Amino acid sequence: MAQTTKIVTFTAASPPILTAIDISNALQSAFPTYASFEKFIAVIHPDVTTIGEMGSRFAATYNLIPAGYFNVREYLIAVEGENVTTIDDYCFGSSTHSNACYNLASVDFPKVQTIGIGAFWNCTSLESVDFTNVEIISESAFRNCTSLVSVEFPSAETIGGDAFYNCTSLESVDLPLVETIGYRAFYNCTSLESITFGSTPPTFDGTIVFYNVPSTCKVYVPHNTTDLDSAEYVTRLTAAGFTGTLERLPSYTLTVDVGIGGGGTAV
Secondary structure, eight states: OOOOEEEEEEESOOOOTTTEEEOSSOBGGGSOOOTTOSEEEEEEOTTOOEEEEOOSBOOSSSSEEETTTTOOGGGEEEEEETTOOEEOTTSSOOSSGGGSOTTOOEEEOTTOOEEOTTTTTTOTTOOEEEOTTOOEEOTTTTTTOTTOOEEEOTTOOEEOTTTTTTOTTOOEEEETTOOEEOTTTTTTOTTOOEEEEOSSOOEEOSSOTTTTOOTTOEEEEOTTOOHHHHHHHHHHHHHTTOOSEEEEOOOOOOEEEOSSTTOEEEO
């Protein structure tokens, strides 16, 4: 039998149960059984701003989806929510692999600001994330996401302990605004090749933040990072267990064609 994929839209409407869910007053146990197909994509309604809020019943308003709503975990392969700002603790993840959304491969939450504890723990199929506005990545948020290759968090300020623990396929990390990085955040990231930070060194918690990260890994900082800050980077990285190298990103010259007189302007 050919495998089928269903798009499930989480909305306030009440069309057939297999295409949409009424989240206004339904019990968690009312989530349908997807016996007729093997995979589904969750599209979160624009009114929903929080997913994973703890509680035994769905909210009376449409601004949150409680934890447990994605208990049909083995079927979920992608999820998107254009106005979601908070993903609460263990929303898609679990410390037990069989209880996590282990087939979840893609998530798209462009407005998310906070990712809760263990939110994607053991989501071992997760390959890509879109979290442009996230500021807080909590403990174990992406722990054991063994298919995750690269992450960019241009607004993230706080990375919790174990956040990327055992992300063995992770190759590149971009954290230009990060201020604090927790205990064992990159523990056993055995494929890590590069990390990009800002000009001010973040604070690292503990001596094994980078345990088992290859010595070939490079930390890149902006070209205008001062010698004093570069020295502080080396001190802090070494204390956190980093054995790779620190490099300044090169400055560059952009030539803009102004269209008059054939000249250009160097920026």
